[in-house]
Structures are given as C-alpha cells and as structure tokens.
Amino acid sequence: MNIHVVAFAVSVVIFLCVVDLVRRRRLTFKYAVAWLLVSAGAIFFTIFYRLVFLCAALLGFALPSNFIFFVLCCVFIFLSLLLTVFLCQQNSRNDVMAQKIALLEFELKELKKKLN
Amino acid sequence: MDKKILVIVPAFNECGNIGRTVEEIRRAALSVDILVVDDGSLDETAQEARQAGGSVVSLPFNLGIGAAVQTGFQYAQQHQYDIAVQIDGDGQHDAGYLGKIIGPIVYDQGDMVIGSRFLENTGGFQSSFGRRLGINFFVHLINGLTGVKINDPTSGFRAYNKKMIALFADYYPHDFPEPEAVVVAQQDCARIMEVAVIMRPRGAGSSSIRYFKTLYYMAKVTLAILLHMIRQRRKAK
Numbered sequence: 140m141n142i143h144v145v146a147f148a149v150s151v152v153i154f155l156c157v158v159d160l161v162r163r164r165r166l167t168f169k170y171a172v173a174w175l176l177v178s179a180g181a182i183f184f185t186i187f188y189r190l191v192f193l194c195a196a197l198l199g200f201a202l203p204s205n206f207i208f209f210v211l212c213c214v215f216i217f218l219s220l221l222l223t224v225f226l227c228q229q230n231s232r233n234d235v236m237a238q239k240i241a242l243l244e245f246e247l248k249e250l251k252k253k254l255n
Numbered sequence: 256m257d258k259k260i261l262v263i264v265p266a267f268n269e270c271g272n273i274g275r276t277v278e279e280i281r282r283a284a285l286s287v288d289i290l291v292v293d294d295g296s297l298d299e300t301a302q303e304a305r306q307a308g309g310s311v312v313s314l315p316f317n318l319g320i321g322a323a324v325q326t327g328f329q330y331a332q333q334h335q336y337d338i339a340v341q342i343d344g345d346g347q348h349d350a351g352y353l354g355k356i357i358g359p360i361v362y363d364q365g366d367m368v369i370g371s372r373f374l375e376n377t378g379g380f381q382s383s384f385g386r387r388l389g390i391n392f393f394v395h396l397i398n399g400l401t402g403v404k405i406n407d408p409t410s411g412f413r414a415y416n417k418k419m420i421a422l423f424a425d426y427y428p429h430d431f432p433e434p435e436a437v438v439v440a441q442q443d444c445a446r447i448m449e450v451a452v453i454m455r456p457r458g459a460g461s462s463s464i465r466y467f468k469t470l471y472y473m474a475k476v477t478l479a480i481l482l483h484m485i486r487q488r489r490k491a492k
Binding site: 234237238240241242244245249 | 292310311312313314315316318322325326329330333429
C-alpha cells in the first residue's frame with residue numbers, strides 16, 4: 140500500500156507547487172491551467188487507483204505499470220506541444236514588436252532631423 | 256511616371272557591399288526612395304548605407320531575411336508607396352534592371368514581377384550546378400502545387416504593386432521566403448510575371464545559403480511550402 144501513499148503525496152506536492160507558483164505570480168492562469176489539470180488528474184487516480192487497473196485491463200495492457208507509463212508519455216507530449224505553441228506565439232509577437240520598434244525608431248530620427 | 260516607388264534592400268552584415276548597392280540604385284533611378292533594412296547587423300552596414308544616401312531602418316536583432324523584407328513592406332504601406340522593389344544588399348542584383356522590373360507594374364500588367372536569371376539565355380551568373388538543380392526542383396514543385404510556372408522562384412529581385420505591398424505587410428513568410436512568397440501571392444490570385452535579368456556573383460562576404468547546405472535548404476523550403484498549403488487561408492482584413 141505504501142506506493143499509493145507515495146504517489147498520492149507526490150501528486151499533491153506537484154499540485155501545491157503549481158498553486159503556490161500562481162499565488163506568488165510566477166505562473167499566470169493561462170499557463171497554469173494545463174499543469175493544474177494534470178496534477179489534479181494524478182491525485183484523482185492515486186486515490187481511485189483501482190480505476191487505473193480497470194482501464195489498463197480494458198485497453199488490453201498486460202501490466203498496469205505499462206499503462207501508467209503510456210499515459211504519462213502522452214501527457215508529457217501534450218504538455219510540450221502546448222509549450223511549443225506558446226513559444227511560437229511569443230516568437231511571432233517578438234518579431235512583430237522588433238519590426239514596429241525599428242520603424243518607430245526610424246520615424247523618430249526623421250522627426251528629430253526635421254525639428255533641428 | 257508619378258508613382259511613389261520604394262526600393263527595399265534587406266541587409267545582414269553586408270559591409271563592403273551595401274554602400275555600392277545603394278549608390279548603384281541611386282545612379283540607376285533618381286526618383287526612387289531607398290530603404291535599407293539592416294537586419295541586426297554586427298558590422299557597419301547601417302552607417303555605410305546611410306553614408307551612401309539610403310534611409311536605414313535597423314531591426315534590434317537578427318530576424319531573418321523574410322521579416323526584414325516584411326519590415327520594408329510595412330514601411331511602404333505606412334507611407335503609401337505605389338510600388339515596392341526588393342533588391343538584395345549583397346550586390347548580386349544589377350540596379351540597371353530597375354526600370355525593366357518596374358515596367359509591368361507601372362503599366363498594370365502584373366501585381367508582382369520577378370527578375371529571372373533563367374527566362375532567356377541571358378548568361379551572367381547562373382548559380383552553381385547543384386543549386387540550379389535545386390531551383391529547378393522548386394520550379395516543378397510550385398508548378399505542381401499552384402499551376403504557375405516561375406522559372407526563377409528563388410530570385411530575390413522583385414517588384415510589387417500596392418495590392419501586394421498590403422498583402423505582404425500583413426503576412427510574409429519568415430524563414431526562406433522567396434519560393435514560399437510566390438505560393439502566397441498565387442493563392443491571393445496575384446498576377447505574377449517574370450522578366451529576364453542578368454545577375455552577378457555576390458561581392459564581399461558569403462551568401463547565407465552556403466553550397467553544402469543546399470540540400471538542407473531545399474528540404475526545409477519544401478516542407479515550409481507544403482505546410483503553407485495546409486494552412487487556413489487568412490481572411491482579408
């Protein structure tokens with residue numbers, strides 16, 4: 140039974156970490172949502188771990204542990220895809236801003252030239 | 256000819272070439288404005304271009320050729336230019352062809368004119384054998400995907416009318432833009448034309464596409480074009 144306690148404790152710690160990061164404003168809601176959902180899911184399944192066994196059997200996994208690794212793998216792929224999307228968004232915004240700054244800087248110099 | 260014309264010259268570390276390029280454009284055509292987009296150069300590109308008489312917009316860091324050219328389009332749109340011409344800052348393009356490349360736009364025969372090395376047997380710099388194979392591949396790829404035959408889809412010597420300026424100010428491919436821009440323009444039902452030009456081998460410095468990287472470049476551009484084909488069409492503003 141100890142393994143369930145450990146898994147539960149770890150899930151709770153991760154969940155609390157995310158909550159604390161939000162509280163200290165290191166994470167905004169937008170980026171915290173995915174992590175909160177994942178860690179809440181982890182807590183749920185460490186409490187109702189029989190559900191995990193059931194799912195594993197239903198989906199035809201020989202071992203429940205294989206099923207857990209599979210799910211974890213999927214979750215991480217999803218999370219990293221999400222991060223890439225955010226990164227890409229930041230990158231395009233960065234480019235747009237750089238272009239705007241460069242054009243504004245040019246206009247400013249021209250205006251200064253005209254004034255002098 | 257009372258059209259407002261902007262010549263956009265993207266330049267990244269083109270010290271030693273850019274001054275000559277700007278002077279050449281000024282000699283070739285007096286009634287154009289020259290905008291050098293310094294793409295976060297680490298050398299004296301901006302100063303050299305300014306001394307030669309060009310206006311210089313300096314990007315705060317290197318964004319890549321596509322974003323640099325797009326900055327030029329944004330400037331052209333803000334200042335209501337009728338025609339924009341793109342010329343590389345490395346001295347490969349002969350400004351003597353400016354009139355020829357702008358002509359079809361002035362007489363409204365096309366929306367976008369590409370200066371092509373391969374249209375007629377004009378000679379001049381025709382690129383290396385490997386790269387010509389690559390260019391040929393893009394000719395067929397673009398032809399197969401869009402039905403348009405462009406003989407020199409990697410040429411960065413181009414002229415655009417107001418409609419194209421607006422389109423590309425809003426969206427222009429960033430990484431390897433020339434072949435992809437043809438696809439973007441075609442999807443917007445642009446009339447794309449080619450005129451024959453002669454190019455020179457580049458002056459000082461080295462091209463951003465090095466010989467041994469040609470294959471890698473081809474694979475990336477192909478993927479970029481294919482990815483572009485599956486993108487949702489942008490709604491007109």
